[in-house]
Amino acid sequence: MNPLTMTHPVSNLQIPTRPALWVTHYTMCSALGTGRPAHLAALAAERTGLIPVQGSLPFQTACGIVSCELPALPPALAHHDARITRLIAHLVADLGDAIPQTLSRWGPARVGIFVGTSTAGIASTEAAWRAHVATGALPPEYDFAAQHSYGAIIPVIRALTGFAGPAFVTSTACSSSAKVLASATRLIHAGVIDAALVGGADTLCDLTLHGFHALGALSATPCRPFAATRDGISIGEGGGLMLVARDGEGRARVLAVGETNDAHHISAPHPEGAGARAAMQAALAIAGVKPSDVGHINAHGTGTILNDRAESQAIEAVFGRDVPVLSTKAYTGHMLGAAGVIETALTVMALEEGWIPASLGAGPVDEAITIGIVHTRTRLDRGLAMTNSLAFGGSNVSVLLGAA
């Protein structure tokens, strides 16, 4: 076999191994605050951003709410004004000079835009629907195509950044903003672009909370991934953006992205995590590294009985019981389509800082879960780490990252 090829574990195709991409800049916004410093401080202090939700819900739950002010969009983009586009604009602003630097280095047409969302402009649409039910008319400022549609994020990012390469929104539920890393990687490798802005966002709304409650998946209290007493998820809102490029002064490297389907059930994971296992194996194979090279896994770890059990079986099948694993969902809540990029950013942060945060709320761990959940801040002693995103529809993504 050509030493520069690998055998894909699902398709059995011979695929050339690929050079890594560089993560040159990143930022995120969640219930923990905006930017790297706010998230680092919260994780170091083992401080959750989840709070009980007050209001009109007919059930109890806790949520991760973005509490900072999200300024209105510039007048030229006012027709796109929605909480999700404001969140994206807030993140673009936080990237600061990295945007013009990227533009200058690669040129507008050579920078792609790939963002993920599960619920798009649902917060605006829910409010508009309620207004229509009450008054018989939509609010005059509501525009379904410009505010709700998945693609509505793109013209906002184009206008705020000047990036003019290929652009799309990936929507594969809770794996959306991890999957965009695969798209950027493919198109940079194909020579279509040199760099990309990747990320995603999702915002809170009643529909999401009622929906997960109807599924019996919502916890009444802050979620406790992997714990024996866990009883469901906590929803969060947030977003993250990351600049990746074929080379540069990087903070970390994207070594590989494994993507699979469960082919099992539209909303329940495969009971043994077969699809998740294959995604992790694919990422390792594409990068040409051994499981023992990986020093840390940021698990999807939602806090539901089924997800955590299936994912832990998949992790154990690939990595054994010793690799340190955490879920950051008890800090931020499950940010749905935004979870992938924010957890990728938190994993980059772990590689940069050399330590793994405690898996908040995990103790005592479910006896059926026999992987190495970290209960206290733990030294990261290897240069590779992985993060998993597992979604409705059976969509699984594993992102393998390397230290700079």
Add this chain to the structure above:
Amino acid sequence: MTVSTCNTNNDNGKFPSPCPPSVPAAAIMGLGVWTPDFPGLSAWMSRTPTTPPAHPRGALVPPMLRRRISPLTAAMMDALAEASAEADLAGCAAVFASAHGETSVLGALLEQLTAAPPALSPIAFASSVHNTASGLLSIATHNRGLSTSLAAGHDTVAAGFIEALGILHDGATDVLVVAGDLAEPDRLVCPDERASLMAVVFHLRALHALTDTEVDDVSTQPDSPRLMGHDGPQPLALLTWPVRDLTISPPTLGIKEDLARSPCVGALNLADAVTRRSCGPVRLDGGAGDAWCTTLSFPRPR
């Protein structure tokens, strides 16, 4: 002039140069069309509307799952069934491209949310995500490989092809591009933005998967690309990576306004050019997008 294809220049572990936009990047091996007026390729080619308008069946989905699928997913599955004669559905990658996704399910959920008391259907909620059709296809065909689901407004079809060609470049041999939309519910979408149901599916195959393939540069020989030494099923057409070209106008398809308004109408532009064996650039939007175009060429019979 015979040139190497984009798909063969990246096996040395280094980043390649940009793909020449005039070089075919993939072959179209199958095509399926479903709209209420044209529920199949033959109806589409003859532009003979079915009377009364048809309802999609979703025949690819197992009966137990089929009862609950949306019209959009059903139409996508029917077009998939027509396009995939040469595809191994259990191993083929798939890219679902839809500007609006499952908005009919969203409308039903919003009705339930604003009822008193609110009571959401858990099945409808789980089926409201954009990647519902992608997940159902993987379940129906036991395919654990790669699929994805994306949107880009009026450039949704172009985005689907860009993602699909990236997947082929990454080593896959076959990928299905499934484009479709249904702009509703009426309570949210203005009358002049409503678009009727449609789905178009293209089965793409990497040129490196066609035996001993050599392909001409369509910029120098626009009407005579050759597939040399290829003994397998003949492609319907070859296409290039999409590039922007504002000088290209969308074709006149002779379809109703509510179908022409669909954000995915560019897929019908391409289906029209493929079935008419029309060489040259095809615009992948209906005029409201960024003018992404792919260039079609047709293999010369051996």
